[in-house]
Amino acid sequence: MIKILDCTLRDGGYYTNWDFSKELVSTYLESMNMLPVDYLEIGYRNNPMKDYLGEYFYCPSYLLEQVKEASDKKLVIILDEKNVLPVHVDNLLKPCVGIIDMVRIALDPQQFGRALKLAERIKAMGFEVGFNTMYMSRWREFPAFLEDLRFVDQVADYFYMVDSFGGVYPQDVIETINLIREKTNIKLGFHGHNNLELGLINTLTAIEHGVEIVDATITGMGRGAGNLKTELLLTAMNAKDGLEVDFNALSKTVDGFSQLQQSYGWGTNLPYMVSGANSLPQKNVMEWVTQRFYSFNSIIRALNNQKQKVKDNYKLPVFKPSKKYDNVVIIGGGANAVNHAQGLREFIAGLGNVCIIHASSKNANTYEDLEIDQVFCLVGNEGHRLEKVFHSFKNFSGSCVLPPYPREMGTYIPEAVVENSFELERIEFSNRLNDTHTALALQAALELGDENVFIAGYDGYIQASISQKEKSLTDENEFLFSSFAQHTGKPLVSLTPTNYKSVAVKSVYSLLA
Numbered sequence: 001m002i003k004i005l006d007c008t009l010r011d012g013g014y015y016t017n018w019d020f021s022k023e024l025v026s027t028y029l030e031s032m033n034m035l036p037v038d039y040l041e042i043g044y045r046n047n048p049m050k051d052y053l054g055e056y057f058y059c060p061s062y063l064l065e066q067v068k069e070a071s072d073k074k075l076v077i078i079l080d081e082k083n084v085l086p087v088h089v090d091n092l093l094k095p096c097v098g099i100i101d102m103v104r105i106a107l108d109p110q111q112f113g114r115a116l117k118l119a120e121r122i123k124a125m126g127f128e129v130g131f132n133t134m135y136m137s138r139w140r141e142f143p144a145f146l147e148d149l150r151f152v153d154q155v156a157d158y159f160y161m162v163d164s165f166g167g168v169y170p171q172d173v174i175e176t177i178n179l180i181r182e183k184t185n186i187k188l189g190f191h192g193h194n195n196l197e198l199g200l201i202n203t204l205t206a207i208e209h210g211v212e213i214v215d216a217t218i219t220g221m222g223r224g225a226g227n228l229k230t231e232l233l234l235t236a237m238n239a240k241d242g243l244e245v246d247f248n249a250l251s252k253t254v255d256g257f258s259q260l261q262q263s264y265g266w267g268t269n270l271p272y273m274v275s276g277a278n279s280l281p282q283k284n285v286m287e288w289v290t291q292r293f294y295s296f297n298s299i300i301r302a303l304n305n306q307k308q309k310v311k312d313n314y315k316l317p318v319f320k321p322s323k324k325y326d327n328v329v330i331i332g333g334g335a336n337a338v339n340h341a342q343g344l345r346e347f348i349a350g351l352g353n354v355c356i357i358h359a360s361s362k363n364a365n366t367y368e369d370l371e372i373d374q375v376f377c378l379v380g381n382e383g384h385r386l387e388k389v390f391h392s393f394k395n396f397s398g399s400c401v402l403p404p405y406p407r408e409m410g411t412y413i414p415e416a417v418v419e420n421s422f423e424l425e426r427i428e429f430s431n432r433l434n435d436t437h438t439a440l441a442l443q444a445a446l447e448l449g450d451e452n453v454f455i456a457g458y459d460g461y462i463q464a465s466i467s468q469k470e471k472s473l474t475d476e477n478e479f480l481f482s483s484f485a486q487h488t489g490k491p492l493v494s495l496t497p498t499n500y501k502s503v504a505v506k507s508v509y510s511l512l513a
Helices: 022-033 061-070 086-096 109-124 136-141 143-154 170-181 199-208 230-241 247-264 270-277 282-302 341-349 361-366 382-390 415-420 437-448 468-488
Strands: 003-006 039-044 074-080 102-107 128-133 158-163 187-192 213-216 327-331 354-358 373-377 399-402 421-423 452-456
Touching: 003 230, 022 061, 022 247, 039 061, 061 074, 061 086, 086 109, 102 109, 102 158, 109 128, 109 143, 128 187, 136 143, 136 158, 136 170, 158 170, 158 213, 170 187, 170 199, 187 199, 199 213, 199 230, 213 230, 230 247, 327 437, 354 361, 354 437, 361 373, 361 382, 373 382, 373 437, 399 415, 399 437, 415 421, 437 468
Parallel strands: 003 039, 003 213, 039 074, 074 102, 102 128, 128 158, 158 187, 187 213, 327 354, 327 452, 354 373, 373 399, 399 421
Antiparallel strands: none
16 A cells, blocks of 8 residues: 655745744644654754754654654654754654654765665664655666665665656656666655646556555645645545545645635746756756845835833832843744644753743743843833733732933833832943934843843845834844944844844754753
8 A cells, every 4th residue: 555644834934934833733634643654754853954944854852752742643753854963863863762753864866875875873772764765757867876776675674766857758657667676675655746737647656566655735835946746645545545634634734725826825936847847956946036025125125113212210229130040032923932832842941041031021921921130111101001911910920121311212111020120221322323222132132141042033124015113123133232232242043944144043943841
């Protein structure tokens, strides 16, 4: 019987930076439990990378356990051979033992010898091993790779033909299968991209000619033009071979990813068609399409910067904290402070001597139960938001900081927190913008200890049109982040996705075991 591997969360991550909402994943896993799919590839395991890459790029231990509990399918993760050496295998895969069934290796055929050594280490840990060998339309250009195919039987369970460019035809599939069969008897797999919309016919051809396992993704979500749609494959096999399919379950998960598709727009288009027909790299075309998208956003730069200012001369004690911290985490008001809360909470809890500064109270209730010191920045009407978050302030134990005196912007302080409220003496890293949420948060970080300063929930804006207030906020924050970095000699580090260019990015998930 043919086996089906759905790799939506892994391949689809190229569009979402490997972040998916918990609701979407929950529906996906529930649906897959009722569908004739054998394997689910949930993401990568990786060594830490420079830029932000999300939850399913690193698959931290807690995520693996959550998926295992929710799914009754065989689970798969993939390693990218170019980023992983045999010496890394134990560290990356020990958390997967007992949870993950198969580990696949994505590889360039020219590095096949290195992948064989990697597979040997993986196999010794008890996993099934799959080779996802790219660029199948060019394999004949690599005679050394073809000669070494005879060694794959000893270290792998499946050997995948990957149509990386999305440009092969059914006859190419047949010829490639015959080419491999001359060298090895290993079970074969096929992973097709859909640049020329040949994913279905190529996959059915592969099945007819003896391939034992095939890949697909919900709505075809995947890098570049995407992949064969899981729903299309199941529908075709239902009609052709009588495969039993719960179409109600299938529809539920398709609906969720279809909504996501409206935002990211995966699927083939003219550039992807050209790339597929001419075996041009998907990566280059995807970057071109992405850059074209952002160029439309550049027209927003004409917005004017205006503010309404209110005089405020309410004198408060100066903020002079008696305790210093090795680590300070500044939480902004962006959605990513909530979307990545579990990872952030795990990271913060493991830091030891740490303080949280809430630049905005918007996301404060997500972290209020953490038993660590917390500081809240009050600017303008932020005090009203603080009241909504903490209601009676019965369990409130934090401190509040306000801009330096005299304040040009009116500030409301809830009566319940007046005794715990202080004003900053000055903003020492900048000679302007001393009354914004970010300015307060950064100065408070300097007062509390600036050894390690992380930020989260500073998402930024990428919409085709943003408000004057949003554009003003973006410009202000960029200036403040840059000024702070120059003052301290160290760049700020964002733990969550951000569109701010003046901060370094380090995924919170790369810092978790």
